[in-house]
């Protein structure tokens with residue numbers, strides 16, 4: 001049996017995964033102390049600033065056990081903490097035999113703690129629970145122990161208490177990993193079978209594929225094949241993470257490392273796919289591969305038309321490293337040429353927008369995000385619509401389906417009523433079950449349309465529960481729904497980029513809020529501007545932006561009435577002219593009016 005342990009760290013956001021990984025690197029001497037900077041592994045600027053881990057970074061350390069004196073290789077796969085990237089967590093867990101379950105002592109078990117623990121159990125991982133941040137004055141170790149006991153049935157005496165920040169208990173944790181997590185099994189002499197659990201694009205070296213080898217071996221010169229698309233490549237380099245990329249002669253069953261094989265973009269090395277020998281492939285791939293589908297869509301336009309080409313190039317470059325990002329050309333009468341983009345969720349959308357700004361110095365106009373609908377037409381045709389502007393005419397529609405998620409909220413019981421009200425009465429959710437989760441915690445499970453939780457749900461939930469509730473969700477499928485398109489007319493002209501899809505019961509109130517918000521956001525002009533919302537062929541809401549009244553009469557000193565009348569007439573004509581041209585200037589923030597409606601309600 002090899003002295004190898006492969007583990008992952010699972011936790012709710014901010015419970016200390018990155019800090020723990022940093023400490024392990026330090027304790028095992030993988031990184032000299034003086035080179036250590038906080039969050040060594042979070043390499044993307046955005047990750048560092050926001051203090052969140054988006055991409056997983058594996059690493060290999062060596063630790064000499066104080067118990068048996070032997071040296072062990074420990075491979076740690078860090079996982080993303082945000083629900084947008086939960087598929088990546090799932091694939092990282094498929095690459096290991098054990099998981100450290102890290103829980104913040106001041107916050108206790110949270111929604112993602114539970115979601116990730118279930119995932120780890122599904123993968124039959126050995127779970128090692130550890131309560132972190134015991135150094136905090138508001139650490140509540142006893143309650144957290146009870147919650148963990150309740151979650152996985154491990155007695156509190158076996159739960160480690162650590163401070164990742166101060167290094168307390170971290171060596172004991174390493175000893176526990178060696179003792180409890182099984183060494184990887186697998187057949188080194190079998191056919192190559194490896195899991196892709198991440199991939200990164202490098203400017204100079206092409207795609208670097210992060211793999212866990214389950215059976216067989218792989219080394220330089222081998223011809224490999226990615227199972228899902230049958231593409232084959234020659235291996236140029238194999239290596240491990242120390243944490244820097246360090247070449248090794250071969251990777252064999254049980255190993256975690258990387259390969260470089262001249263793959264041009266990450267979308268060809270898909271997370272969850274199986275790598276095998278191109279000349280002697282396995283018959284069955286590893287289980288559980290799913291194609292990652294974007295869930296949230298928005299229009300993206302360069303502020304200035306001349307920047308269209310530049311934006312296309314920037315998106316192509318981002319795509320090299322981000323297979324979840326999709327985009328295709330789009331045109332809007334109001335915003336010109338641009339792209340329709342698909343994202344995993346709103347955080348992913350923000351990350352893309354920020355990367356465009358930082359790495360490519362591009363400021364873009366994003367339209368309000370929406371989900372993807374399935375529309376069955378009366379003529380039997382089925383359409384996939386992810387742009388409200390392209391929603392078919394109501395008279396041609398037979399049925400509409402929208403994506404639903406299973407939403408789990410964990411909360412102290414006192415906020416239960418308010419949260420149930422939020423989900424069921426405001427967000428079209430249906431309660432499925434409630435469970436007790438240890439000490440003073442309730443888990444609420446709902447089925448909710450995804451569209452209802454992508455905007456402002458998180459903030460509302462936090463506000464209603466004073467920050468105590470946490471949530472997690474997963475896609476469960478499409479459901480039939482009563483949806484209508486609400487079009488917006490500015491100065492009688494339809495502005496498709498402002499259209500939204502709403503549930504029939506909410507169309508009126510959403511339309512009302514949207515036109516009011518637009519009337520606030522669009523500046524006054526020389527003429528009056530009606531803002532109308534139209535659904536099912538009728539105007540259902542209207543708001544008016546008053547004209548800026550130029551004080552034309554100021555020029556008339558005397559009491560010459562006819563002159564006054566003439567001027568007023570002229571002004572009226574002027575107004576008419578402008579209206580005919582219809583040149584209302586709509587500021588960028590108006591295209592996000594829908595999001596702003598939500599923000600106001602949270603105040």
Ligand SMILES: Nc1nc2c(ncn2[C@@H]2O[C@H](COP(=O)(O)OP(=O)(O)OP(=O)(O)O)[C@@H](O)[C@H]2O)c(=O)[nH]1
Nearest residue numbers: 013014015016017018019052053081133163164165
């Ligand atoms: N006091 C104290 N603070 C800690 C400890 N461990 C982590 N923190 C702090 O908690 C915050 C979050 O820690 P991270 O390590 O970034 O958490 P994370 O789980 O990697 O976060 P995500 O990647 O966003 O999921 C940081 O400000 C850390 O300094 C600890 O043991 N004690």
